[in-house]
Amino acid sequence: MIIKGVRLHPFSGIPDRRIEFEKGLNVVLGPNEAGKSTVFHAVQTVLFTPARIGKKLFETGIKRFLPAGGGDTVRVTVEIVENKNSYVLERSWGAKAGSELRLPDGMIVTDDEKIQSTLLPLLHANEGTYRSVLMVYQTGLRRTLDELKTDYRQTVFTLGDILRKAVLQTDGVSIDRFREALQKTYDGYYNHWDERLSQPEQGRGITNPWQTKVGHILRAFYEKEELKGEYERAVEYERRIDGINKIITEKEEEIARKKIFLEENEPLYEAAKEQKTLIDIEAKMNRLSEANSRWPVAEDGIRKAAEALSGLEDKKKKLEKEREEYGREVANRALRERYLAVVKRKSSLEKETQNLMDIEQIDRKTLDLLQRLVNEKENLLGRISAGRLSVSLTAKREFTLLVQKGLKPAEKLKVDAEKPVSFDAGGRIRIESPDMEMEIVSGEASDRALLEKLKKTEEDIEGLLKKHKIDSFEDAVRINSEYEAQLDRVQQEKVLLENALNGDSFEKLTEEMEEVGEVKQTREEDIIIGDLLEVEKKITQEDGKRQALQDELKQYEKDYGTQQKLLLEVARAVKEHEDLTRKLKNLPALPGEIADPMEFVADYEKLKTELGDMSNEINTLHLKRAEIEKDEPETASEEYATGLASAEERYEQTKKKAEAFLRIKLLSEELVTKLDSATYRGIEDKLEGYIETMTDGRYGKVAMNESVPEGFVTQGGVFLPHDLLSAGTRDTLALALRLSMAEYFLEESDGFLLMDDPLVNMDPSRQKKAAEVLARFAEKRQLILFSCHPSHADLLGGTLVSL
Numbered sequence: 001m002i003i004k005g006v007r008l009h010p011f012s013g014i015p016d017r018r019i020e021f022e023k024g025l026n027v028v029l030g031p032n033e034a035g036k037s038t039v040f041h042a043v044q045t046v047l048f049t050p051a052r053i054g055k056k057l058f059e060t061g062i063k064r065f066l067p068a069g070g071g072d073t074v075r076v077t078v079e080i081v082e083n084k085n086s087y088v089l090e091r092s093w094g095a096k097a098g099s100e101l102r103l104p105d106g107m108i109v110t111d112d113e114k115i116q117s118t119l120l121p122l123l124h125a126n127e128g129t130y131r132s133v134l135m136v137y138q139t140g141l142r143r144t145l146d147e148l149k150t151d152y153r154q155t156v157f158t159l160g161d162i163l164r165k166a167v168l169q170t171d172g173v174s175i176d177r178f179r180e181a182l183q184k185t186y187d188g189y190y191n192h193w194d195e196r197l198s199q200p201e202q203g204r205g206i207t208n209p210w211q212t213k214v215g216h217i218l219r220a221f222y223e224k225e226e227l228k229g230e231y232e233r234a235v236e237y238e239r240r241i242d243g244i245n246k247i248i249t250e251k252e253e254e255i256a257r258k259k260i261f262l263e264e265n266e267p268l269y270e271a272a273k274e275q276k277t278l279i280d281i282e283a284k285m286n287r288l289s290e291a292n293s294r295w296p297v298a299e300d301g302i303r304k305a306a307e308a309l310s311g312l313e314d315k316k317k318k319l320e321k322e323r324e325e326y327g328r329e330v331a332n333r334a335l336r337e338r339y340l341a342v343v344k345r346k347s348s349l350e351k352e353t354q355n356l357m358d359i360e361q362i363d364r365k366t367l368d369l370l371q372r373l374v375n376e377k378e379n380l381l382g383r384i385s386a387g388r389l390s391v392s393l394t395a396k397r398e399f400t401l402l403v404q405k406g407l408k409p410a411e412k413l414k415v416d417a418e419k420p421v422s423f424d425a426g427g428r429i430r431i432e433s434p435d436m437e438m439e440i441v442s443g444e445a446s447d448r449a450l451l452e453k454l455k456k457t458e459e460d461i462e463g464l465l466k467k468h469k470i471d472s473f474e475d476a477v478r479i480n481s482e483y484e485a486q487l488d489r490v491q492q493e494k495v496l497l498e499n500a501l502n503g504d505s506f507e508k509l510t511e512e513m514e515e516v517g518e519v520k521q522t523r524e525e526d527i528i529i530g531d532l533l534e535v536e537k538k539i540t541q542e543d544g545k546r547q548a549l550q551d552e553l554k555q556y557e558k559d560y561g562t563q564q565k566l567l568l569e570v571a572r573a574v575k576e577h578e579d580l581t582r583k584l585k586n587l588p589a590l591p592g593e594i595a596d597p598m599e600f601v602a603d604y605e606k607l608k609t610e611l612g613d614m615s616n617e618i619n620t621l622h623l624k625r626a627e628i629e630k631d632e633p634e635t636a637s638e639e640y641a642t643g644l645a646s647a648e649e650r651y652e653q654t655k656k657k658a659e660a661f662l663r664i665k666l667l668s669e670e671l672v673t674k675l676d677s678a679t680y681r682g683i684e685d686k687l688e689g690y691i692e693t694m695t696d697g698r699y700g701k702v703a704m705n706e707s708v709p710e711g712f713v714t715q716g717g718v719f720l721p722h723d724l725l726s727a728g729t730r731d732t733l734a735l736a737l738r739l740s741m742a743e744y745f746l747e748e749s750d751g752f753l754l755m756d757d758p759l760v761n762m763d764p765s766r767q768k769k770a771a772e773v774l775a776r777f778a779e780k781r782q783l784i785l786f787s788c789h790p791s792h793a794d795l796l797g798g799t800l801v802s803l
Contacts, residue, residue, distance in 0.1 A: 001122045002752050002782040003043065004079040004086065011074045012038040012065045023750065025778035025798025028786045034803040036786040040754060041065065044135050046076040047119070048127045050112035051091045051099040062093045073097075082122045089115065125745045133741045135754040182665050189658035191215030217658050220651040227647045231640035234633045244625050251618050258611050262604070268594070269604045271587040275597035278580045285573045291556050292570060295563050298549045298556075305546035312539045319532040326525050332516045339513050342500045349493040356486045360479045362468055367480040373461045374473050380454040389440055390424040391431075404430040686743065690736035694769040695729075702733075727761040735770060739777050752782035759792050771795045 002023055009016040014035050019028075030036050042065075049061060065074050073094035080087045085104040092098050101109040101118060109115050120126070125134060192201045192210040200218055204210055206225040210218065395415040404410040405425030410432070415421050423429075431438040461473075470476050501509065560566040594600045633640075688702050691712075701713040712733075713719055725733065735758045742753050758774070759767040774796060777783060787793055793800060 001080050001082040001124070002750055003784070004081050006039065006043055007077040008038065008042050009075050009077070010067045010071060011042045011076055013068055014038055015067065019801060021782065021784060021801070022799040023782055025775060025796065026782070026784045026801055027793045027796050027798055028784065028801045028803060029790065029793045030788060030803030032788055036788070036803060040786060042076045043078060043754065046078045046089060046091050048130070051093055051097040052112065058093070066094065080122065087122065124747065124749050124751055129745055133738050133745065136738070136756065185661060186665055187215065189216045189661060191218065193217045216654050220654040224644070224647040224651045227640060227644040230633065231637060231644045234635065234637035234640050237628070237631060237633055238637055240628050241625070244621055244628065248618065248621050251614055251621065255611060255614050258607055262607060262611070265604065268590060269601065271590055272594060272597040272600045274580065274584055274587060275590065276601045278577070278584060279598060281573060281577045281580060285570070285577060288566065288570045288573055291560065292566055294552065295556055295566070298553045301549045302546055302553070305542050305549065308542045309539060309546065312535055312542065316532065316535045316539065319528060319535060322523065323525065323528045323532065326522045326528060329520050329522050335512060335516060338500070339509055342497065342506060342509060345493065345497040345500045346506065349490070349497050352486070352490045352493050356490050359482060359486060361483050362476055362480045363483070364480065366468065367476055370461065370464050370473055370476050373457055377454065377457045377461065380450060380457060384428065384450055384454065389429050390422065391429055391440065392420060392422040394418065394420045399433060402432040686740045687736050690739055690773055691733065693773055694732050694736060694766055696765060696769060728763060728766060731758060731761045732766060732770070739773065746781055750781050752784060754784045757785065757787035757789065757792055767792070767795060
């Protein structure tokens with residue numbers, strides 16, 4: 001089938017125009033805004049968009065094509081030819097919507113569904129295939145791979161079915177749809193179910209259930225768990241009701257028994273109560289009698305305790321005074337020891353001071369002065385002796401010379417005739433003979449001032465030595481060292497004395513010693529303290545006795561006031577005892593098993609109290625039972641147990657069905673994988689042939705995911721995914737894929753393919769190769785290309801349609 005022509009009357013910005021196409025390659029050329037996209041959309045719309053559509057589809061698909069001048073209807077007519085038979089389809093949308101298909105025999109079809117069913121065998125592919133492969137405009141090439149994986153997945157399935165027909169018989173069953181159905185069934189069973197852990201995904205049990213996409217297993221699990229919870233709540237309710245009913249029954253039975261006991265023993269209780277009163281009166285009489293006899297004893301005891309305490313307090317004061325005297329003597333003893341230490345240090349200081357006065361004294365100042373003069377002398381000698389002089393002479397006759405070398409004393413030198421004499425000296429040589437005087441100097445030795453200064457320095461040194469009666473500088477150093485060592489000893493003794501005085505003066509310490517007087521003899525402190533503790537112990541004991549007696553007497557006064565009033569209380573108690581004794585003679589006697597009337601009365605009254613408490617407990621239990629009954633389940637636990645058993649059985653059966661289906665799915669996938677090993681080889685070979693031609697052999701190996709290429713494999717074996725390729729290379733891959741897929745979809749029919757300019761992003765070399773490929777493709781099928789580049793139109797050739 002090919003498109004013979006298309007008429008837009010009107011459609012978008014074109015009011016009325018017919019465009020004719022030929023078999024083979026057609027290039028629709030026109031500048032931007034000339035209407036290329038309008039023609040493209042007109043063909044696509046008239047073939048696949050029904051005339052009568054909903055408001056939403058009209059707003060998104062048709063409204064944008066309404067005439068700009070304000071028209072409310074768009075209309076497109078397309079003529080298609082199949083085996084020399086002509087079909088004319090006209091559709092209008094908007095205010096005057098309608099469809100009409102004129103068949104080769106002149107018959108007319110107006111129903112959109114019948115029109116589409118008539119066109120489908122002529123088109124050789126469904127709408128999705130045309131939109132994703134056979135009719136793509138503008139940036140469609142670059143989006144090809146992404147759209148085939150998402151929006152047009154069914155197109156890939158259809159291609160897979162076509163390819164499989166070449167390698168196996170499927171009896172009209174689509175394997176890809178079969179796989180999709182398997183996956184759908186699998187998801188229906190296993191949605192949100194963790195097969196490995198055999199539990200809901202993320203552990204979301206019945207308390208936090210999944211709300212959407214709940215698989216059969218999970219639904220059966222939730223039903224089972226919900227019934228299990230209802231069953232457990234029913235069991236718990238019945239357990240609580242049974243428990244509280246049992247307690248109420250036991251309490252009521254116990255109350256009845258106690259009531260009977262109280263009614264039967266009430267006369268004995270009255271007799272025992274009077275008997276208990278008699279016992280209480282007798283106990284009261286004993287207490288009163290004891291208080292009457294103890295009252296004067298307590299008063300006498302308080303008096304005696306006060307006397308004893310008075311004597312003990314006097315003894316304590318004496319012992320405390322003795323302890324104070326001991327403390328003062330201890331302090332005086334320390335003062336005496338300190339005074340003796342100070343006297344000793346003072347004596348040592350006086351001794352070392354006298355030794356300092358007895359030795360020769362050269363202080364540091366004198367020694368420093370002498371040291372400076374000695375250093376200055378050495379410096380002057382060095383300066384004068386800085387230059388070395390050598391003298392050599394030969395006498396014609398024998399004579400004697402007087403020679404002074406440097407600053408040394410002059411010496412006589414005998415000179416023999418014709419015998420050379422040589423000598424040297426530092427800085428200065430003076431030679432005298434009866435006939436002449438000669439002085440030879442070098443450097444600073446010629447400065448008389450230096451010699452004078454040296455002489456003055458030697459005189460100063462000599463004066464200091466004589467003043468201090470010493471022979472040399474070394475003696476001065478030794479004497480100073482001994483002097484300073486002795487001076488240090490004196491200073492040390494002073495420090496020791498000051499430490500011993502501890503801020504006091506020796507005179508003050510002497511006065512304190514005079515005030516202390518002679519040593520006093522005292523007992524040892526531990527003996528004194530021992531006696532003191534013993535006295536304090538006795539005081540505590542006596543005071544305790546007195547306090548206890550005083551408390552006893554205060555209690556009597558509080559209870560009875562005075563001893564006279566106490567005697568009146570005794571008389572009244574005796575009278576009560578006599579009256580009650582007469583009353584008891586008229587009451588029934590207590591049986592022998594009641595040994596203690598007081599205990600019997602206490603037990604009887606305790607039982608009455610318990611009976612009242614138990615009645616309150618019964619009321620509380622009835623209220624509690626009413627609260628529990630508010631949560632009474634609608635069904636008994638036995639019925640829930642039956643339903644739970646059925647739910648558990650359904651759950652296990654569902655799991656078994658799911659496991660059986662999983663085995664079928666795994667086997668099917670394994671089988672289909674084996675069958676598909678050759679299914680996609682055909683399109684892969686065709687695609688690689690196109691790629692190798694258009695890339696001039698640079699790329700030849702394509703990495704496939706079934707019928708969709710994932711990228712290229714370089715000659716070095718490196719995989720390059722399509723999203724990392726350049727725009728031109730991606731368009732080359734997409735163009736090759738579309739041509740390969742088109743060949744399979746159109747099969748042996750001539751068919752048609754609409755495509756926006758595929759050469760835009762390619763370099764000139766690839767454009768040329770792509771043009772050759774497109775031309776070969778157009779030899780068997782109609783190819784309509786849209787372009788705004790005249791150079792591309794020239795390169796492509798074919799029938800030119802200018803806009």
